[in-house]
Amino acid sequence: MTIANQAAPAVAVVGGGPAGLAAARTAADLGSPVVLIERLGFLGGMPIIENYAAITPHLEPAEVAMGRMITAVESHPLVEVVLDTEVTSCEGEAGAFTLTLEGGAGGSRKISAGAVVVATGFQHFDPGRETQMYGYYEFPDVIALQDLEAMLKDHHVVRPSNGESPARVCFVQCVGSRDRQIGNEYCSKVCCGIASKEAMEVRQMLPDCEVFIFYIDMRMYGYWENQIYWPAQEQHHVQYVKGVISEVLPKGDRLLVRGEDTTMGRPMEVLMDLVVLSVGMEPSPGTRKMASVLGIEQNKYGFVEAVQPPLDTVSTSRVGVFAAGAALGPADLEDSVSTGAAAASRAVALLRSPVGA
């Protein structure tokens, strides 16, 4: 079925991750036809692309949780899913946009849409850009959060250098976040919770493995405090040490991490088997590209700017174009699906409003 050719104007949703899926589902449930456009050949976004194991904080497998969202969208009679396809232009105005789609089986084609929801998400910060010396591309046993997610998903956490179980693992927080030198001054919001969740999973999988988290501030807002932070300390004995790691050095076949234990007031050098960099969020290439294609304002970090903050979280600088999820800035899954649904409702409301925008 080609939804975009129906009489009622469609909502075009760009991006098939958690925010885009929530937007597509919401708009369709409200009775609006939806075209969901995804660059890759499958839906699910980052949780699927990057092999997330379990979703924070309730630890449901990512494939199961995302699978539910995907099925709901794919089976919805009002949703047309277009895979392997990118949006390359957007002409017209609210109520009557014409989008050019490239890729997929159909080559290039144009569709009409009344409103657009951009949900193109984030990418993990590339630790090769860090100002500290962590050696992500130098030492195989220095990995990032998503690398450990993939190992947790396989139920096989090992040191990549030798395939052995690690006896000591540490997480280094705020890699690529809260850093003026790098240009990412913002907090990426989720890394504290994700690192703590992974730390608990490692402790459960390898009970003899000691796990440390080196941090600047632990930011476990709301229920994450008692759902993640306290259990990690109290039940799983994850060791939290306040202090940034300045560098990772090779020592024998292990890694020496150097920093300050600030609350104990002393410098420290500790040997680790596996160092996990808690990388933050940056706008995905798709978010940067779509901002340009759609002609919507970006903030200095490249995320889509919500132009009427703080009480309107989804309106962009172009009427009829709404943004959702981590395209707007660092967001957890709850934020992403919430703004996805909010953007979809606003889009549908706009199309039905007798006075237009």
Added chain:
Amino acid sequence: MAERPRARGAAVKSEAVAGFDDVTYEEKRKLFEEVRSDLRFPDYLYGCYECGICVAVCPSARFYDFSPRRIAQAAARQDVELIYQQMQEDIWECSQCFSCLRCPRGNNPGGIVTIMREVAVNHGLASAKEALEGYSRIIYKIMSTGTQVSPDMLQPDAFPDWGPEVADVSNQLALWRRALPPETLHTTSTGWDVSDRTLIELYLIWLETGALDMIRDVDEGLHMILEEVMEERLEEEGIER
């Protein structure tokens, strides 16, 4: 136990910890295991986010280089070396007032100190001997007669850390008590008698609970005298242990 994050300096074995002879890592680990396996320990330590409220309310922290936060953190991190150092030093700077119970996580750093002190005393750590040195007369008094220190026993210059007012209080005790009535009017001449039955019961408690044994390693001579006094008395009463 694997090594822990700690200072570069502390990783080098020093010959002395807090001025006392150092011991092997194994010995330190054993002491820590004894602290950690204490029945009370899980109720005294949940997790620490290092907020410092325990230090803010701690009277000892104002006068000594003492931090209840460091006590909780060292225990949480199972930092065997640091815990040993604390057992040789820091724990005797705690006044056991338990102001630190206001911890938002429900920790009890003062309680951890209590356990650490008991382990230090049980093992006759040098710091415990030194800390209890000035108290042998009091221990002897309490354990042999069942009576405690009473305010009129205070020598004006015996407890300088109680402050200069103690001399004035001692000299004007009756006046002070009229001004600030205490729960009991305990002095050497009032509330001082201990009945035979109570004393026998106390002796049995000291002996059976191991309270007397606790001081064996701290003050051998005192332990010997007390044990003799108690056993002689129990023998007179025809009580066999």
